Amino acid sequence: MRAVGAEQVEEAVADCVAALGAVTDRDWTEVRAGRLEWSCRRTAAHIASDLIAYAGQLAGRTQDAYTPFEITIDGTEDGLDPADNAGTLQVITTTGALLAAAVRTTPRAVRAFHPFPFRHANREGFAAMGVAEVLLHTYDIAEGMGIGYEPPAELASFVLTRIFPRVKPGPTPWRTLLWATGRGDLPGREPVTEWKWGNNPVLRSERLALEGVTPATAAALSLAGDGGYEWVGGAAADGTREGAGIMVKQYEEGVFHPEWGMYVLVRRDDDRAVGAMGFHAAPGGDGRVEIGYDLVAEARGHGYATEALRTLSRWALEQDGVRAVVAVIDHGNVPSRKVATRAGFVPAFEDLGRTTYELRG
Template structure:
């Protein structure tokens, strides 16, 4: 995030002697000055929500800069950039000091975000609005590809990767074109979904976390015992493939099961994809070896299946279990699933709404 803010201040600092008030910022209705102030407002707003641990609403405060002009109290363009740098530093500090499990209010789509989500939203605001201002002023600007990728893989999980992260982010936010894709006229970013049970938090996995898990990383989680079991890494690989094909839907993806008492990940559970035309969705799961035998899988399966059956058009949740996996068969039975078919190797269970 500091890199994004530093890049913004450097790019706009080179044109700080220009008229920002009388020039429209790219395709926006705001002037370049209004857009620059908006960057600072977003940064301090996000910092405030994280610091306050806001749960249900905005923190009711705002910042005010001096007006443009030649008066003694007027804030010039360089002053605005100083405020952007300051509010960026405050948000960076809030992100670093906020515990991993904390989520604070953001209105859409799930009404909350964690520290990584707020960092990604802040980077998006900085990159995109710096682009708007420089476009309005007619000067070039292109941030590092890694920053655009950071945004895309965390809060644009439904966007299929394109030929270059920055061009893809501009297209995804209605600011550019990509060959073979329709122009975007309406968009919103998407933080990861979260469900809670008595003992667990089910945290939706972002494409960034899935990519790390699929190649042997921890996905940003602290795991019990030796770490993720094989099924979790396989599930993460499915998420990565869906993302690369533009088929990933966050709420129908994979969730890491995090024990709230110590913020340790104990396993993963998720859907094989979005519901089909018959309203059927398949679910799978596994637990780390050090977390088995404590009812975590049953607790999570009940919650995630119940959530799925509450969604429009979903009628059946399906679980396929290997014949020799007696503990897993016991889990689905305790969660209320019914055995509907079997062959030599697998049992198929269903839970109907």
């Protein structure tokens, strides 16, 4: 599958260099970068440092911590003249190219360490974080220099739909991203004073990886796309696309919760998707959460749904305040009823031709 994110990293870096290249003749060391405590020079160095750090995480497949290295761009340790502002932008270009190369060459299923919020990210997540660092800190430096800066809307949207899944879309992607990171205001919304971005969750069973969908993945699946997956049988099932559409609506309404959304079921031995499973919404006040699932026809009969249902239900019941996981199944859907029973669910009540199965903690 094509590695989404590499081109966005390159575009963001090119946009940064073009914008800041207009002020390389000015002093960056004594000017504060917007609302940050850092100087413009230190902020530019931070951009380069983050880009190479993300590339290192992907290249080294680091699992438990950041790879312990850092870069210097001033040249003083080698007895060279300190890099000027133009040289700093050259370093940003170089480190951006390294991150783009790492995104392109890292297999889709690989995840490496990042602390927020599930202690891992895939190549698309690292690309989105890299783009965010470039866009936001270019804005900070531009603000300090007293020049205007607004990146392409598609880049801001790329960031929002990957690592800001809980942020309700606003009037424009860029204004929304600035608000979400405490750099601007939006009508009708309280100012943001603390924030963190978040990558998608992943749970693992013996044969499957259950990969939480992002708003971007949900949108692609709802529009008959592949969502970035190679599907057994060639395409996602209709139920998966319907569930993805529900996730898109939740995102647009600002009630998208990644861990309580849809998970794509991916075989770990060949990285092919076999179906999807997920929650209709976050748990209610009664401690109950409803779950649904769907497999492509070519993957049925191998126990994948039962295995995934056990895994996801067990995870849900370990969360604070969750007392029961329920599945509402039509009487005629015998395969789904068998899946629920094999996963330990028991019939709780019946209504209008459907049975509600329940698994309690």
